[in-house]
Amino acid sequence: MPSPAPAAATGPTGTAAPPPRAMTIAGSDSGGGAGIQADLKTFNALRVFGTSAITALTAQNTEGVRDVHLVPPEMVAAQIDAVLDDIGTDAAKTGMLGTTAIVEAVAERVRFWRQRLGPFPLVVDPVMIAKSGAPLLDEPARAAIREHLLPLATVVTPNRHEAEELTGLEIRSLADARRAAAALHALGPAWVVVKGGHVEEGSAEAVDVVFDGHEWHELRAPRIATRSTHGTGCTFSAAITAYLARGYPVLAALQAAKAYITDAIRHAPAIGRGHGPTSSFYPWEPGGAESEPEGEPPGGGRSVPDRGGTARAVGGERP
Numbered sequence: 008m009p010s011p012a013p014a015a016a017t018g019p020t021g022t023a024a025p026p027p028r029a030m031t032i033a034g035s036d037s038g039g040g041a042g043i044q045a046d047l048k049t050f051n052a053l054r055v056f057g058t059s060a061i062t063a064l065t066a067q068n069t070e071g072v073r074d075v076h077l078v079p080p081e082m083v084a085a086q087i088d089a090v091l092d093d094i095g096t097d098a099a100k101t102g103m104l105g106t107t108a109i110v111e112a113v114a115e116r117v118r119f120w121r122q123r124l125g126p127f128p129l130v131v132d133p134v135m136i137a138k139s140g141a142p143l144l145d146e147p148a149r150a151a152i153r154e155h156l157l158p159l160a161t162v163v164t165p166n167r168h169e170a171e172e173l174t175g176l177e178i179r180s181l182a183d184a185r186r187a188a189a190a191l192h193a194l195g196p197a198w199v200v201v202k203g204g205h206v207e208e209g210s211a212e213a214v215d216v217v218f219d220g221h222e223w224h225e226l227r228a229p230r231i232a233t234r235s236t237h238g239t240g241c242t243f244s245a246a247i248t249a250y251l252a253r254g255y256p257v258l259a260a261l262q263a264a265k266a267y268i269t270d271a272i273r274h275a276p277a278i279g280r281g282h283g284p285t286s287s288f289y290p291w292e293p294g295g296a297e298s299e300p301e302g303e304p305p306g307g308g309r310s311v312p313d314r315g316g317t318a319r320a321v322g323g324e325r326p
């Protein structure tokens with residue numbers, strides 16, 4: 008007769024303190040540099056437990072998008088429900104949404120779950136076109152983002168092209184970016200970040216313009232000369248979401264995310280023939296050392312700042 012299995016040598020599993028949780032509602036990038044994959048890698052790098060609702064599959068690599076297969080809106084809603092009903096979340100973000108029906112389904116579920124769980128922060132990255140030129144949002148859905156999603160946003164993070172599409176304003180300079188940020192703020196988000204990756208591209212710094220309806224801020228970092236910029240927008244918005252999940256106030260989350268994306272670009276690996284991804288595992292902590300000491304055990308040596316005691320700002324949902 009077989010003898011009973013020996014008692015486990017270690018203690019029961021599932022008893023560690025729960026980490027902050029963040030959800031991404033976005034498209035899959037098979038190449039791993041943008042979309043859901045970039046978001047989950049960023050959450051992990053920033054010590055946040057990531058969950059996802061996939062809105063679309065893309066057959067994509069560093070050279071471009073070969074094909075797109077949209078997920079039915081009911082299935083997007085079902086993923087959001089399954090996650091939030093059980094796991095909950097401390098913050099969420101949206102990325103590629105594809106169509107009006109998916110935008111409307113996401114906005115409806117965010118409203119529902121904010122009533123159930125409390126008003127968790129939402130970062131809206133209004134993804135429209137991949138760097139390679141492939142459309143990731145159809146024309147009518149732009150109005151749906153303006154109408155249904157921006158009023159729910161704690162932070163909206165358009166790049167130059169997205170800010171132009173959402174406002175109808177042309178952006179050539181930082182002064183133009185400020186005008187667009189003010190126009191976007193009037194559409195309902197609590198905070199607007201007009202990203203500067205494609206604004207004044209000849210300048211020495213990549214400057215993101217920030218507006219909360221009262222005060223102006225700038226996120227400045229050296230502009231890095233590189234082709235490895237695939238997924239920079241996704242990674243930046245995921246980092247903002249992760250820091251919000253950890254309880255950072257909004258401006259601090261934006262500043263920490265800017266430092267994170269700058270390091271991720273600076274330490275990008277040589278992957279693929281086209282625009283390569285940024286680094287998703289560059290060891291990084293605010294105020295931490297630049298690199299992991301040789302021979303240090305995995306996961307050792309870095310502490311995550313306590314997320315208690317910090318104010319949480321959530322997007323004003325307009326009636």
Ligand SMILES: Nc1ncnc2c1ncn2[C@@H]1O[C@H](COP(=O)(O)OP(=O)(O)O)[C@@H](O)[C@H]1O
Nearest residue numbers: 166202203204205213214229230231239240243
């Ligand atoms: N070459 C670069 N060097 C440093 N920062 C950059 C560079 N390109 C983009 N960024 C920063 O990366 C973030 C994402 O911006 P952007 O590339 O404009 O977004 P998207 O990928 O949506 O077009 C912003 O903080 C921007 O300033």
Ligand SMILES: Cc1ncc(COP(=O)(O)OP(=O)(O)O)c(N)n1
Nearest residue numbers: 034041042137138237238239240241
């Ligand atoms: C599935 C998917 N979602 C989003 C994007 C766009 O990501 P972004 O960070 O704006 O990076 P680039 O496309 O500009 O490199 C994507 N490509 N795929």
